[in-house]
Structure formats: structure tokens, C-alpha cells
Amino acid sequence: MPLFSIRIVNDLTDLTPRQIRYYESHGFVTPARSEGNQRLFSFADVDRLLDIKQLTERGINMAGIKEVFRDRAEQEKKEQKTERERIETKRLHEQVRWEALNNANAHKASMIQGQLSHFFH
Structure with missing residues (x-):
């Protein structure tokens, strides 16, 4: 600003x-x-x-200062890329975990239904 x-x-x-x-x-x-x-x-x-x-x-000197700032900008880009990759990996792990939990819950529900169906036939 x-x-x-x-x-x-x-x-x-x-x-x-x-x-x-x-x-x-x-x-x-x-x-x-x-x-x-x-x-x-x-x-x-x-x-x-x-x-x-x-x-x-x-x-x-000015050439050195330009190089320092260029190096800093490249380092910041690398750090941002690394952080983006870390976040994407974390999101992927969370999604896989969520899907695994939902599949496990669905499997449990299916097993319970299968067990209960013996009583209602």
C-alpha cells in the first residue's frame, strides 16, 4: 500500500x-x-x-545488488514451490484418509447389514 x-x-x-x-x-x-x-x-x-x-x-555495486535481489527472488520462488508441493501433498493425504475412512465405514455398515439380514429372512 x-x-x-x-x-x-x-x-x-x-x-x-x-x-x-x-x-x-x-x-x-x-x-x-x-x-x-x-x-x-x-x-x-x-x-x-x-x-x-x-x-x-x-x-x-549495482550489478552485485541486482544479482543479490535476483538470487533472493529465485530462492523465494523455490520456497513457494516447495510450500505449494507440501500443501498439495497434505491435501492428498487428507483426501486419501477421508476416502479410506468412508470406505471402512461403508464396509462396516455393509457387514452389519449382512449379519442382521440373517435375522430377518
Whole structure:
């Protein structure tokens, strides 16, 4: 949710408006725009800018920062895929268990009916 003007982001991150626009031009953040075309940044944008600031302070250049973010995105995709597979496996196990229980109950009912039928013939 875009909430912060560039001035507030400047205060929160200690990055200059010029630096913020520079990182925007490299595609690291994509702020929303108000009706008056003012940049509005989200919490995620601020977090990303703080990450960039930390990386640059450690001496990592723009190419390195892009690689770090690309690696993070790939790792997140792998984790999401793993989580989706885990959830699908859990759902499958639940479905198989439910069907097994229903079949067992149906079998019991059939057996009981078979046993009771001896008394009613």
C-alpha cells in the first residue's frame, strides 16, 4: 500500500531523493503515483531501499545488488514451490484418509447389514 512521499522515505532511510530516484530508475522500487504525479512508496519499497543502502555500505555495486535481489527472488520462488508441493501433498493425504475412512465405514455398515439380514429372512 503506497503511503510515503519521497521526503518521508528520505527521512526513514537517510537516502537522498536523488538516490531514491536512481534506485527507482534501476527498477529496484516502483512507487505508485498520486493524481498530482507524486511518488508514493510502500513499506516494501522502504524495506528494499534499506536493503540497498545496507548492501552499498558493504561495498556491493549495482550489478552485485541486482544479482543479490535476483538470487533472493529465485530462492523465494523455490520456497513457494516447495510450500505449494507440501500443501498439495497434505491435501492428498487428507483426501486419501477421508476416502479410506468412508470406505471402512461403508464396509462396516455393509457387514452389519449382512449379519442382521440373517435375522430377518
